[in-house]
Amino acid sequence: MSRFEHPLHNHWHVVALSAQLGEKPHATTLMDEEIVLWRADGKVVALSDRCTHRGTRLSLGWVENQNLVCPYHGWQFASTGEVVRIPSLPPERPVPAKACAQRYHCVERYGLVFVCLGEPTRPLYEVPEFEDGGFRMHLVGPTPWQTSAARSLENFMDETHLPWVHPDMLGNPDAIPVVETREVEEKPGEFYFECQSEVSDRIDRTKKTMNRLTYHIVLPFTLYHENIYPNGDRVIDLFFTTPVSRTRTVRYMVVARNFALEQPSERLITFTEKIWEQDRPLIESQRPAELPLKWDDEMHLRGPDGPSIVYRRMLAQAGMSQFPVVQALV
Numbered sequence: 515m516s517r518f519e520h521p522l523h524n525h526w527h528v529v530a531l532s533a534q535l536g537e538k539p540h541a542t543t544l545m546d547e548e549i550v551l552w553r554a555d556g557k558v559v560a561l562s563d564r565c566t567h568r569g570t571r572l573s574l575g576w577v578e579n580q581n582l583v584c585p586y587h588g589w590q591f592a593s594t595g596e597v598v599r600i601p602s603l604p605p606e607r608p609v610p611a612k613a614c615a616q617r618y619h620c621v622e623r624y625g626l627v628f629v630c631l632g633e634p635t636r637p638l639y640e641v642p643e644f645e646d647g648g649f650r651m652h653l654v655g656p657t658p659w660q661t662s663a664a665r666s667l668e669n670f671m672d673e674t675h676l677p678w679v680h681p682d683m684l685g686n687p688d689a690i691p692v693v694e695t696r697e698v699e700e701k702p703g704e705f706y707f708e709c710q711s712e713v714s715d716r717i718d719r720t721k722k723t724m725n726r727l728t729y730h731i732v733l734p735f736t737l738y739h740e741n742i743y744p745n746g747d748r749v750i751d752l753f754f755t756t757p758v759s760r761t762r763t764v765r766y767m768v769v770a771r772n773f774a775l776e777q778p779s780e781r782l783i784t785f786t787e788k789i790w791e792q793d794r795p796l797i798e799s800q801r802p803a804e805l806p807l808k809w810d811d812e813m814h815l816r817g818p819d820g821p822s823i824v825y826r827r828m829l830a831q832a833g834m835s836q837f838p839v840v841q842a843l844v
């Protein structure tokens with residue numbers, strides 16, 4: 515029986531940037547599971563980062579002939595997880611089948627590497643604009659935060675904090691809006707809502723516009739957001755929070771825009787990093803770090819907190835509350 519039977523195990527999570535995978539194996543962690551990534555024949559492979567021989571970290575090893583070599587006694591792991599060479603055994607001795615390493619589903623898309631520890635129940639989020647030449651793309655992250663993935667995701671969809679935490683960037687502190695009840699469209703495992711917000715232009719901060727902001731949340735930790743300017747300019751964010759452990763997460767975001775195509779993306783990346791750094795100390799201060807899913811665990815305001823009420827209810831109904839803590843081997 516698989517160890518990965520929690521509902522959160524059956525979803526894709528981002529574990530690295532494609533650009534982080536070079537010649538050497540790359541170590542990452544997803545839901546307390548230590549994983550090693552490398553490329554074999556150009557394709558990304560994800561295996562448990564524990565040698566089946568003596569538990570050494572395989573990510574300390576190297577890649578040879580598309581295989582991953584354990585640095586302790588030189589066992590070679592193929593992309594299937596099978597051990598294809600044990601140097602200390604004569605070639606005629608068969609490799610024990612039990613030596614095979616745990617392998618995970620792994621795909622690469624949008625410059626990101628996704629892993630699913632169990633069986634994926636939903637496909638990756640599709641964004642046709644990312645394949646459209648009329649958009650210019652960039653990535654933000656990996657940005658680690660000391661909180662849960664759910665707290666981090668809820669922060670992204672929280673509308674009423676914008677003028678308080680991001681004055682003059684994502685909201686106007688001199689005209690705090692009263693937030694009406696949002697219409698939230700629900701489907702199994704996902705929901706959608708939109709709102710208006712006074713936003714500073716990402717290039718020229720002195721310009722302000724009333725923008726339409728759309729939010730499509732797909733459980734557990736994917737959020738598709740559009741920031742639509744009155745003149746038709748669009749910024750698309752595909753945002754992911756990765757559950758590294760119950761209280762550690764990493765943010766990744768794929769961004770596409772249909773304006774200022776000739777301009778480099780550095781200023782936009784700096785803008786987002788500044789916004790995230792304004793949020794980070796507040797979100798890391800929230801207690802408990804894990805998102806409380808019982809209705810009366812925290813205070814909710816009908817209207818302003820509407821989307822997060824839906825998010826918490828849907829996570830609870832899907833059994834996507836805290837994943838089991840893995841007892842580390844000491």
Ligand code: FES
Binds near residue numbers: 566568585586587588
């Ligand atoms: S611990 Fe990996 S080969 Fe011995």
Ligand SMILES: [Fe+2]
Binds near residue numbers: 680
């Ligand atoms: Fe924020």
